[in-house]
Amino acid sequence: MDLFEDAAAPQGNQPEYTVSELSGAVKRVIEGEFGLVRVRGEVGRVSRPASGHLYFDLKDDRSVIAAISWKGQVARMQVRPEEGMEVVATGRMTTFPGQSKYQLIVEDVAPAGAGALMAMLEKRKAALAAEGLFDPARKKAIPFLPEVIGVVTSPSGAVIRDILHRLRDRFPRHVLVWPVAVQGQACAPEVAAAIxxxxxxxxxxxxxxPDLIIVARGGGSxxxxxxxxxxxxxxxxAASRIPLISAVGHETDTTLIDFAADRRAPTPTAAAEMAVPVRMELLAAVDGLGARAVRAAVNGVGLRxxxxxxxxxxxPRLEALVQGPAQRLDLWSGRLGAALGMAAARKRQVFGAKAGLVRPELLLGLVAHRRRDLGERAARLDGLAERRGERLRARLDGLAGRLEPSLARIVGDAERKVRDGRSKLADVAERLEAAPAARFARLEQRLEALDRTRVTLGYAETLKRGFAVVRGDGAVVTSKAAAERAAALEIEFADGRVALGGKPKARKADGGPEQGSLF
Incomplete structure (x- = not known):
């Protein structure tokens, strides 16, 4: 029993802490000593959960510090840490009792130097170039004279004023401005959304x-x-289907959008100059071309x-061209008379030779032959006519035999149609005789119904329900003023009329009727 009592007794005068008390004391010490610190190191593991917070490590060749940036702090960062970057993180130290660890709450991150930032830039440039986003074959030609120009820039800076002024001086065009932030955390998403x-x-x-897009910003670090x-x-x-000119920074500034754009301008003003030609120069060129065309036409006509x-x-002269044909015409005209005489003599000789062959005996023989032929044809014709007449007669007899039954059938059909017609005519006559009486009966019923409606809607029925009709001087009275103007009044009830003589008297001042007044 004494042994256990000695073990339970306190060992020395050191105070006892609970786990939470000790964790809280450590937290207060660390936050008190390191309220705001700047830590330089290389970014290690980076985690971006769905909550929007950012978890990463800061390390050097011997140690590692866990770092965290809350969602609101991440939104305000101009540069987000990426693995492998050397940065200077600004924040405050604290502890996380749940895991017995200390960590750095980072409020801002800046690259440790231009060298580190340029190294990250070169790494990103190489990765995007490997995907072919900077390939010259993907770039589109800038339109010579766009109708609408879209400008992505800040609406309050000097850049948009320079662009509009330059466009107005060179060749006024319709401009659409998409306002964006050109610096800070919101810059990248807003510019991408605008494109x-x-x-x-x-x-x-x-x-x-827009036929052309200009992404512009002034110079800066x-x-x-x-x-x-x-x-x-x-x-x-790179994905823009509309040709795009990048005009970010001054001539010495280079950004990755310059490589992806279809054309890079050293300044926003130069982008406006690339977008449109000078209107006056075009007019002068057109005038020059017109003058050259006129001179060319005049010179061409003169040369031709x-x-x-x-x-x-x-x-050759016209006389020289006509003399030879005229001489040939005279020569042929002189030969024409003799040639016609010789041709007529040859034709007469041929005709005489053929006429000698024609003798009367030949003509008589030809006539006799034609006569015999005609007689044979006449004999054949008589036989043909007789046979055709017999065929026609037989056909006529057949048609006559069929005509009598057809005629009898036609006559029978006609008689039957006549009987049917007479029967229908009798029916129609009967309906015609009965139609006036039925018509008169229907009209009489309708007249009676209308009369009942008239009686029902007439004022006499209204009088039976307790109403009366007032007449003044023979006319129906419908107002108090008309009754006062009437010389005599008459009231009609359901069972008769009552005549009232004289005008009604005026009312008293208190509103009641005078003695003897009907009202």
Missing amino acids: RGFNAIEPGGAVPR LEDLWGFNEEIVVRAA GQRLRDLGRAL
Whole structure:
């Protein structure tokens, strides 16, 4: 028993702490000593859960510190930590009692130097280039004179004023401005959304679809322009179906959107110059081309006229061209008379030879032959006519034999139709005789019904229900003023009329009727 009592007795004068008390004391010490610190290190494991918080590690060659940024702090970061970056994290130290660990609550992250930021930029550039986003074959030609130009920039900066002023001086065009943040955490998503929004506009809609997009921003540091190096912006620019000019920063500034754009402008003003030509220069060029066309036409006509005159001098004279044919015509005209005489003599000789062959005996023989032939044909014709007459007579007899039964059948059908017609006519006559009486009966019934309706709706029936008709001077009285104006009144009841003589007297001042008044 004494042994156990000695073991339960306190060992020395050290105080006892609960686990929560000890954790709280450690937390107060660490937060008191390291209220705000800046830690330089390399970003290790990075985790982005659905809650929006950001968990990552800061490490060097010997140690590792767990770091966390809450959702609101992440939204305010200009540069988000990525694995392998060397950064300077600003925040405060605290502990997490649930796991007996200390951690750094990071409020802001900045690259440890331009070298680290450029290294990350080069790494991202190489990865996007490997995907073919910077391939020159993907780039589209800039339209010579776009009707509508979409500008993605800040609406309050000097950039949009420079672009509008330059476009107004060179060639005024319709400009659509999509306002975005050009710096900070919201820059990248807003610029990407603007590029996709311009591409989503349907042609021919209420809002005109741009023919060209300009993404513009003024100069700044690498950190200020970092939003245009984000992957979401580069991919939106590469996927744009509308030609895109990037004008981010000054001439020496380069961002990743410059490689994905269809064309890069050193400044926003230069982008406006690339977008449209100078209107006055175009007019001057058109005037020059018109003058050249006129001079060319005049010179061409002059040269062709000179050529025509040269060719005309090379042609022979008209008399020389006509003399030879005229001489040949005279020669042939002189030969024509003799040639006609010789041709007539040859034709007469041929005709005489053929006429000698025609003798009267030949003609008589031909006539006799034709006569015999005609007699034979006449004999055959008589036989044919007789046979045809017999066939026609036999056919006529057959038709006559069939005609009598047909005629009898037709006569029978006609008699039957006549009987049917007479029967129908008798029925119609009977209906015709009965129709007036039935018509008169229906009209009489309708008249009686209308008369009953008239009696029901007449004022006499209304009088039976206790109403009366007042007449003044023979006319129906419908108002007090008309009754006062009437010289004599008559009241009609259901069982008769009552006549009242004289005008009604006026009312008293108190509103009651005078003595003797009907009202």
